[in-house]
Structures are given as C-alpha cells and as structure tokens.
C-alpha cells in the first residue's frame with residue numbers, strides 16, 4: 295500500500311486541506327480520508343479556486359449568525375487588568391467565524407468572571423486542571439490540540455515565565471506545554487515588569503521557541519500616573535493577528551499577469567432569427583477565468599452566448615460570432631497568457647439572409663458556408679503582440695492525441711489542452727472533463743494525461759501549471 299506525506303504536497307493543496315479540515319474540525323489526515331471516501335462514493339465537495347475564505351482584513355467582518363465556524367481558538371486569559379479586553383476579543387473572534395473555548399487562570403478570575411466569559415463564548419469555561427468533568431478524557435490535552443491556534447491574552451509576566459521554563463502546574467500552563475498548535479501571546483504588564491531582565495530573557499526564549507507576539511503597545515497604565523510600554527494590544531489588533539495565523543495569505547502566483555480567455559460557442563447567423571451553433575456550455579473557459587482571477591491575474595474573458603453568470607472580478611466581453619470574438623480578442627491584446635477555450639464555429643453562412651428565409655416552392659435555400667477566421671492560429675502567428683504563452687483547446691471525437699499534436703504544430707501555439715468530446719463522455723455541457731496537456735519540452739512534444747476531474751479542478755490544475763511554468767522560465771514565444 296502506498297503512503298502519503300502531507301508535508302510534501304503542493305502548497306495550494308496543503309492550504310486547501312488545512313482550511314477544509316479546520317472548517318470540519320478534523321485532523322488533516324482524517325480530512326484526507328473523508329475526501330477519498332467521498333471521491334469513491336462520487337460526492338466530493340467542489341474545490342474552490344485556491345481554496346479560500348477571504349484573506350485577513352483590518353475591518354471586522356459582519357456577524358454571520360448560524361454560519362458554521364471556520365476555525366477554532368483556545369483562548370487563555372491570564373490574571374491582569376487587561377483581562378476585561380479579552381471579553382471583547384471573544385466577540386471579535388466569533389465575528390470572524392472562529393469558535394472560542396476559554397481557559398481562565400485562577401488570577402484571571404479576580405478580573406473577569408467565568409459566567410461572563412461563558413455567556414460571550416457560548417461555551418463552558420475551563421478553570422481547573424484537576425476537573426473530573428473534563429479530565430475524564432484528558433480535557434487539557436483536547437484544549438491544547440483540538441484547536442487551530444492558542445491565544446494568550448493577557449499574557450502575564452507570570453504566564454510567560456512559566457511557558458519559557460516549561461512549567462505545567464495549572465490548566466493554562468499545562469495546555470501551553472502540551473499544545474502542538476501555534477501560540478499567539480498578547481503580553482500586558484507594567485512597563486517595569488516588561489523591561490525587567492527576567493521578562494526579557496523569557497521573551498527571548500519564547501521567540502526562539504517560535505511563539506508569535508502581538509504588542510504590547512505604549513500608553514498609559516492602569517496604575518495612576520504610569521505610562522510606557524506594556525499595554526495589551528486592542529482586541530481588534532489581536533483578532534487580526536489571530537486571523538493572519540489562522541488564514542495565511544492566499545497564494546497569488548499570477549499577480550501582475552494579464553490573462554485573455556475565450557469561452558463558449560459562437561453563433562453564426564443564417565438569417566436574423568436562425569443560427570448555426572454547437573453544444574459548448576462555456577463552463578470550462580469560465581472556470582479557467584475564475585481560477586486565473588483567484589490566482590491574482592487580471593482576466594479578460596471573451597465569451598460566446600452562454601447561460602452562465604459572469605465570474606466575479608473578471609472583465610467579460612460578450613459576443614455572438616467568430617468574427618466578433620476575434621475582434622474582441624485583438625482589442626484585448628497585449629496579454630501575457632492567452633487561453634482559447636471557446637468552441638469557435640469553423641464555418642459561417644456566406645449568403646446570410648437580411649430577412650427571415652421563407653419556405654418556397656423552390657425547395658430548401660442553398661446555404662453556402664465559408665471558413666471563419668482561425669482565432670488560435672491568428673494570435674499564435676502574430677509577430678508583434680503575440681502573448682508569450684498561447685494555449686489552445688482541442689475538442690476531438692477521435693484520434694484525440696494525434697489530432698491534438700498536429701493542431702499544436704499547425705496553429706503555432708505553445709500548449710494544447712485536448713479533450714474527448716464524443717457524446718458518450720458527456721463533456722459538452724457536463725461538469726467533468728478528462729484532459730491531456732500537450733506541450734513542447736526540450737524540442738519534443740510531451741503529453742501529460744490528467745485523471746477525470748471537475749471542470750473547476752481542471753481549471754485550477756491548468757492555472758497551477760501556468761504559474762509553475764512562468765516561474766521555472768520566463769514565458770517565451772514559440773518558434
């Protein structure tokens with residue numbers, strides 16, 4: 295049996311797994327098992343491009359009541375005056391869809407009550423290491439590990455000293471010693487305590503141990519007439535720092551790139567009411583546009599008539615015919631990457647009627663077809679504004695790979711995404727696709743066959759390939 299090392303997976307996949315497992319409150323390994331089981335049963339969740347809830351923002355997100363939490367935090371409240379700010383911190387974290395379980399030290403209970411903390415967190419509050427109710431199944435270990443992050447606010451001088459020296463004589467310090475999660479400290483203390491050589495030593499040790507810090511800030515102290523560094527950061531600053539650790543910035547490998555994409559069928563008019571069309575739904579091209587946008591690219595999508603909503607953040611040009619599509623494509627240049635996923639009609643009617651064609655005794659009107667412009671070949675062969683990477687799609691019903699290889703040579707593009715669109719595959723109009731990526735590698739033609747995937751997954755995979763190829767070697771035009 296093969297084994298899988300999650301550490302060695304692609305960064306995008308790891309981010310997706312981490313967020314999905316946090317959302318479902320499972321370990322990453324357990325989440326992988328669930329995904330595999332769902333795949334086999336044919337009901338896996340769709341992959342979100344680059345997998346992601348919105349990046350950390352400085353403004354608080356509006357409360358979404360009833361929405362499931364996306365992450366969980368164990369919040370340890372230490373015995374300092376600033377403990378009252380932690381009540382607000384609980385709210386700020388919950389606004390960000392973070393579930394909060396609170397632990398109060400003995401000293402903290404002198405400043406805030408377990409009742410207030412429990413009412414705000416909507417959870418029971420933990421105070422005692424030797425609590426038979428939560429320790430029957432090693433509750434302190436669960437509090438240490440069944441979360442995505444441990445936050446200590448206020449982090450007293452005493453708690454920092456215990457952490458730096460590995461003490462575990464109460465619930466808070468035992469959790470801090472037992473956790474394998476990232477720890478965020480929000481120190482709060484008198485400036486003399488903060489500047490004391492012992493606190494400096496403890497802080498340096500904690501930083502070496504990889505503990506994250508927010509604050510303290512400078513300002514007035516609770517003690518009359520005292521000011522200096524030692525004020526705990528505001529609740530919103532701590533919540534933002536926690537969010538940054540819980541949701542690291544989304545990778546945007548195509549930031550600064552302009553990507554031009556075509557999608558959908560074209561409609562070639564016969565007369566004002568009739569047209570020649572094909573069965574393309576536009577789903578694959580739209581999914582690529584969404585994935586490229588999520589990867590940070592500026593995206594221009596030129597779409598034939600489709601029944602799809604415009605992807606968010608993408609500039610969409612709606613066209614009907616192949617000639618209009620070419621016009622919009624040329625107008626959108628220059629671009630760094632062009633992906634021609636549209637199913638452009640090869641022919642149009644030469645003798646298009648100005649009026650609706652009528653049945654006559656003379657029989658069927660003779661429809662004469664002429665060839666449409668070849669958008670892929672036209673753009674691939676440009677000498678001035680040719681995008682450095684031009685990707686075509688080959689929809690074939692027979693001899694898929696051979697036809698796609700000769701299309702690559704004939705059209706002069708860099709890559710071809712070949713897919714079998716024979717009716718039995720259900721690709722045209724369907725949600726899944728089986729594709730082969732055909733490219734040139736060291737003068738040879740390479741074929742990379744991908745397993746059956748949803749069109750969104752194909753899009754994410756294609757964008758990841760583009761991003762990798764752009765970093766491996768700067769995009770150069772094909773010869």
Ligand SMILES: Cc1cc2nc3c(=O)[nH]c(=O)nc-3n(C[C@H](O)[C@H](O)[C@H](O)COP(=O)(O)O)c2cc1C
Nearest residue numbers: 372373374375399401402450451452453482483484
């Ligand atoms: C009124 C008052 C305010 C205090 N404020 C702080 C404080 O802001 N920071 C700090 O480190 N200790 C402060 N202390 C001292 C701590 O409460 C004390 O060191 C306690 O043992 C800390 O326990 P803990 O770290 O388990 O919460 C304060 C004590 C009192 C009486």
